[in-house]
Amino acid sequence: MPDQLTLTPRQRQDLRTIAAMIIPASEEYRVPGADDELIQADILATLGRDAKPVATALDHLARLAGMPLADLDPAARDGVISTFRADGGAPAATLVRVVLQCYYRDDRVLRSLGLEPRAPFPKGHVLEDGDWSLLDPVKARAHAMRQVS
Amino acid sequence: MNDPVDVLIIGAGASGAAVAWSLAETRMHILCLEQGDWMKPADYPSTGRDWEARFYGEWSTSPNIRGRPEDYPINDDSSPIKVVNFNAVGGSTVMYTAHWPRLHPSDFRVKTLDGVADDWPIDYDTLVPFFEENDRIMGTSGLSGDPLSPLTHPPMPPQPLGLSGPLVAKAMNKLGWHWWPSDTTVATMDYEGRARCINLGHCTPACAQGAKASTDITYWPQAIRAGVELRTHCRVREITTDENGMASGVVYYDKDGVEQFQGAHVVIIACNGVGTPRLLLNSASGRFPNGLANSSGLVGKNLMFHPYAQIYGYVTEPTDSNRAPPTCLWSKEFYDTDLSRGFVRGYGVQFVRGAGPVFEAVVSEQKGILPWGADHHRVFRKLNGHRLGFSAICEDLPEEHNRVTLDPVLKDSHGIPAPKIDYAISENSRRMMEHALARGREFLETAGATDICVNSPIPWGGWHLLGTARMGADPQSSVVNEWGRSHDVKNLFIVDGSVFVTSGGVNPTSTIQAIALYVADQMKQRLANLFD
Numbered sequence: 001m002p003d004q005l006t007l008t009p010r011q012r013q014d015l016r017t018i019a020a021m022i023i024p025a026s027e028e029y030r031v032p033g034a035d036d037e038l039i040q041a042d043i044l045a046t047l048g049r050d051a052k053p054v055a056t057a058l059d060h061l062a063r064l065a066g067m068p069l070a071d072l073d074p075a076a077r078d079g080v081i082s083t084f085r086a087d088g089g090a091p092a093a094t095l096v097r098v099v100l101q102c103y104y105r106d107d108r109v110l111r112s113l114g115l116e117p118r119a120p121f122p123k124g125h126v127l128e129d130g131d132w133s134l135l136d137p138v139k140a141r142a143h144a145m146r147q148v149s
Numbered sequence: 150m151n152d153p154v155d156v157l158i159i160g161a162g163a164s165g166a167a168v169a170w171s172l173a174e175t176r177m178h179i180l181c182l183e184q185g186d187w188m189k190p191a192d193y194p195s196t197g198r199d200w201e202a203r204f205y206g207e208w209s210t211s212p213n214i215r216g217r218p219e220d221y222p223i224n225d226d227s228s229p230i231k232v233v234n235f236n237a238v239g240g241s242t243v244m245y246t247a248h249w250p251r252l253h254p255s256d257f258r259v260k261t262l263d264g265v266a267d268d269w270p271i272d273y274d275t276l277v278p279f280f281e282e283n284d285r286i287m288g289t290s291g292l293s294g295d296p297l298s299p300l301t302h303p304p305m306p307p308q309p310l311g312l313s314g315p316l317v318a319k320a321m322n323k324l325g326w327h328w329w330p331s332d333t334t335v336a337t338m339d340y341e342g343r344a345r346c347i348n349l350g351h352c353t354p355a356c357a358q359g360a361k362a363s364t365d366i367t368y369w370p371q372a373i374r375a376g377v378e379l380r381t382h383c384r385v386r387e388i389t390t391d392e393n394g395m396a397s398g399v400v401y402y403d404k405d406g407v408e409q410f411q412g413a414h415v416v417i418i419a420c421n422g423v424g425t426p427r428l429l430l431n432s433a434s435g436r437f438p439n440g441l442a443n444s445s446g447l448v449g450k451n452l453m454f455h456p457y458a459q460i461y462g463y464v465t466e467p468t469d470s471n472r473a474p475p476t477c478l479w480s481k482e483f484y485d486t487d488l489s490r491g492f493v494r495g496y497g498v499q500f501v502r503g504a505g506p507v508f509e510a511v512v513s514e515q516k517g518i519l520p521w522g523a524d525h526h527r528v529f530r531k532l533n534g535h536r537l538g539f540s541a542i543c544e545d546l547p548e549e550h551n552r553v554t555l556d557p558v559l560k561d562s563h564g565i566p567a568p569k570i571d572y573a574i575s576e577n578s579r580r581m582m583e584h585a586l587a588r589g590r591e592f593l594e595t596a597g598a599t600d601i602c603v604n605s606p607i608p609w610g611g612w613h614l615l616g617t618a619r620m621g622a623d624p625q626s627s628v629v630n631e632w633g634r635s636h637d638v639k640n641l642f643i644v645d646g647s648v649f650v651t652s653g654g655v656n657p658t659s660t661i662q663a664i665a666l667y668v669a670d671q672m673k674q675r676l677a678n679l680f681d
Contacts, residue, residue, distance in 0.1 A: 096511075097205065125348040130310025145298065147254075
């Protein structure tokens with residue numbers, strides 16, 4: 001069953017390496033990289049229906065690299081990634097999306113963005129009513145809907 | 150064997166719910182068969198931390214991606230616009246933006262006014278009482294008095310402008326272009342048992358608060374209390390006919406997958422512009438070899454989608470992002486025909502308030518404006534919470550080559566042939582979309598936006614499924630008559646978006662439901678001679 005597919009140690013290693021290339025840690029913004037242990041654990045725990053395309057993408061990456069991605073020198077790694085992004089197709093896009101969707105729900109990352117780490121429900125959000133006088137010019141103009149007869 | 154019913158409705162979505170509610174007062178035995186189930190708001194995406202991620206899986210707008218057991222596959226490989234829908238009690242009102250414009254009076258007179266397509270056999274004024282009734286039951290919010298839209302009387306005030314609204318308003322005012330708060334079915338105050346909107350923001354894939362009207366929480370509770378029976382997990386395979394060419398009932402698969410026959414004196418189809426032609430074509434028989442109700446040959450033809458031309462950019466000011474319903478303002482500045490623009494007809498505009506962080510990251514990475522590596526964080530902070538969008542809903546004119554047929558290979562989980570879509574965007578629509586993108590760019594630049602991106606058409610933007618069983622007075626050029634009855638089968642009615650003659654340039658659900666209520670009203674008035 002594709003949903004029960006688990007990644008091999010080598011695939012996990014490459015996933016961690018590419019995740020760090022997508023989003024490295026930042027001291028300036030005080031955020032972890034996408035290779036962070038908790039974020040990687042979230043990715044692996046929630047792959048679900050994405051497991052198969054992600055594994056396909058990682059297999060493709062392994063073929064391009066010929067060795068663990070982390071063992072390549074930086075220039076060679078960048079070259080492999082450039083090819084991967086260009087020809088990886090839907091599986092590569094899924095891999096990147098999975099990394100991003102787990103990264104941008106991490107508590108530390110959300111707090112760094114000024115967002116509360118929570119589900120929208122039940123607290124919701126407060127919305128300003130806004131300045132309705134902005135509508136006055138529209139009301140003042142001589143607009144008319146097209147007439148039928 | 151099930152006892153025959155007086156009225157059998159197929160589909161419990163926008164139109165099926167409305168017609169069931171209206172007919173309930175007749176005290177006839179009314180049964181609705183729905184392939185989906187009741188939804189559970191506690192399971193809706195906005196209740197969990199993975200609320201955005203679920204949009205890419207079991208809460209995708211595309212049935213092909215979503216793949217829930219209640220969904221059926223659709224071969225839309227031959228269409229640049231993919232079909233999106235939802236299958237459950239409430240249908241696609243469970244999963245929609247709740248934007249609530251009506252077709253304009255001029256939309257019913259396209260041939261007369263602009264010399265293209267066809268006039269409708271009914272006019273706007275005929276539908277007005279049903280629009281009003283529908284707005285009351287669905288519960289609308291908005292501001293009466295829009296000079297460029299039909300007069301409405303929303304029972305609730307409009308959504309707050311928030312952070313994005315004033316940015317839109319100022320830019321539109323600078324350009325001298327029309328804008329107005331949208332009518333929506335988002336409750337802005339407590340209404341008929343629905344709690345007011347608390348800005349969960351993730352409205353499209355179902356509202357956990359129940360502030361967004363969907364027919365499972367508006368029409369259906371009332372219809373069921375009035376005696377209508379709703380049977381879920383029942384997928385109809387075909388409509389059967391008797392020796393007189395009248396509909397005799399349906400064959401369906403129940404929740405256990407067991408084939409059942411349900412007899413009925415009247416059959417009403419409410420399966421949307423793809424599901425309805427699929428069902429009619431799957432109901433071919435010796436007497437109706439080209440599909441049921443298809444003597445005109447038009448079942449499945451004239452499919453109209455509303456190609457969306459979307460353009461968005463990023464302003465320095467914060468926008469509402471995911472902290473508000475996605476749509477709050479519209480513009481009808483370019484709605485009516487102006488031949489100097491190089492196309493006939495026009496488009497409505499809905500403004501987009503923003504996106505959540507995951508969606509922003511995924512889309513921006515795909516668009517190439519969010520880099521990998523060290524600069525990722527700086528750029529993301531510039532984009533996230535700063536998006537402002539302009540989406541044009543372009544009027545699609547009917548063309549017979551745009552159609553729904555049966556796929557020769559693809560089948561659903563019950564072995565029923567799946568629909569196949571063949572659709573191409575017309576030259577008129579292309580010119581309209583180019584015009585909209587140019588105006589959208591003007592708007593965004595006036596608002597001070599940069600990093601402008603385009604989605605045209607929005608690929609997964611086939612929300613509005615229209616025209617595939619059009620209404621008309623002439624049986625040669627239409628599938629149903631001016632009150633929704635099949636020309637060929639006198640006890641068969643269609644009440645969904647299939648009956649649209651033209652599409653207008655606005656979201657159609659309000660008009661679909663008004664038509665369903667109108668057809669029900671016609672049926673009630675003609676009960677004594679319904680089949681004459």
